[in-house]
Amino acid sequence: MKLIKVEHAYKIYKNGTTAVADLSVSIDKGEFVFVIGSTGSGKSTFIKMLYREEKPTKGSVIVGGIDVARLRNSKVYKLRRKLGVVFQDFKLLPKLTVYENVAFALETLGLPSDEIRPKVLRAIEAVGLKEKTRNLPSELSGGEQQRVAIARAIVNDPKLLICDEPTGNLDPDTSKGIMKILDKINKELGTTIIMATHDKDLVNQMKKRVLVIENGVLASDTKKGSYKVHESVKNSN
Amino acid sequence: MKALRILTRSIRDSFKSVFRNFSLSIASIACTTITLILVAISLFLSYNVQQVTKDLEHELTIVVYLNKDVTDEQKTEIENDLKTMENVDSYELKSKDEWKAEMKDEDESLENALDIFEENPLLDSIIVTVKDVKDLSETAEKLRKYDFVNSAEYGEGMVENVIGIFDAISFGTFAIVIALVLVTAFLISNTIKLTIFSRRTEIEIMRLVGASNTAIKLPFVFEGFILGVLGSILPILLSIYGYVFLYNQTGGYVFTQIITLVKPFPFVLFVCLCLVVIGSLVGMLGSWRAVRKYLKI
């Protein structure tokens, strides 16, 4: 079953920059996909189209059966409820505890508190932060903060988890820890994961599907790929 | 149920936000308070003026005194003319004997005085009620043209002047109130704008996790509503106590016996209702403007 189907998608920003051009790709349910490419190549733009932060200028982007290009602004929330997003900066609310930060996602959706509690605790446990539920973000390390963000992204059991350089601010060891958690979520919960990254080591270690984007164009798409693919593409240009 | 939870959450959030940006909220509340006090004053004024005007207008009659030797034909002639005159609402014949009887009723000493005369010294008259006060003098002038009309009298100028002044006062306060309402809405809108900026991350996360646009916007609209309602508390207390105090102090009469105040109840309650409604509407208007302008989702 295809979860994501992108066909001839273009994104041309208002200032005329073509960030993504004629990009076609499909991703199955349960896959783990890296998106790599040099800076400014259009990774974030591609990812933003998946959760409708940016509207494709041309072509079609279908995510979980929703036609993103045709989705009205007022209906974007329907798409967002099917997926979770994690960023390089963790986007946690500084005055809320770990528990409250994760619960926030469900509270704004109007879930009853007796449903919220078990879900939140399960998500916090999945990222290994059971001991820190009452801590504030300022009392956590960067890796721990990112794990809170992941817990918040998966708390509503999304089919898709989108990560834009989740390890961008973290040291290699911490990054590995985050990677392990994402891998576990992918394997145990069957969540489809798309992750944009610059981290060569991570990509090489994980042996997952790798999409290489160069100048907004999909340069290669390899199963069990590595960062070397990217390098060779770069050299051939 | 879900909608209810989102609603209570929104209300809770907006209360929190009112107290979090307390100094700003106070400024908005103060501005609302000042505006609403003026609204209250203008309501009290214009309603009372309306009552007074109505009372005065009720008195807006021209008394046409006919000559002593007026004939029945002449009376019929003027009556027929009155029927076709545009500004004449109604008229009523009042004979000298009726005048005499009325005067006697009002004052006993007059009775004796009038009885001194062998013949009734008063004149037959027609009491003409006009449609429009503004054309009063013109109508009177027309009536004076008849040879057999002795005089046509009315409150010459005084009435019109009083009404004119009252009209100007209520129009002036009304204009000030409109201006203040706009200023208040703008100030509240500014407060909400700052709230929106201070909660950028929260809004971003809400959008990210799939909160509906309504759920995101609601707390801000409520915040404006709360500011407006809080701003109306003081004006309401002032209205109730102030007006009742004024009424009791003056016994309901201002300056002269002519101008009487409207009874406090239920009038004051109506004014209070207006204040809450105007306050909350202005608040929501302000927050709606801020949401539309600064919360692009």
Ligand SMILES: Nc1ncnc2c1ncn2[C@@H]1O[C@H](COP(=O)(O)OP(=O)(O)OP(=O)(O)O)[C@@H](O)[C@H]1O
């Ligand atoms: N909002 C925007 N308006 C105009 N141009 C933009 C906008 N966002 C991105 N761009 C441009 O689009 C191109 C692709 O940007 P994008 O952020 O997708 O790159 P990226 O691959 O994520 O880069 P990085 O690895 O540095 O995060 C760049 O040239 C960038 O300058």
Ligand SMILES: [Mg+2]
């Ligand atoms: Mg990027």
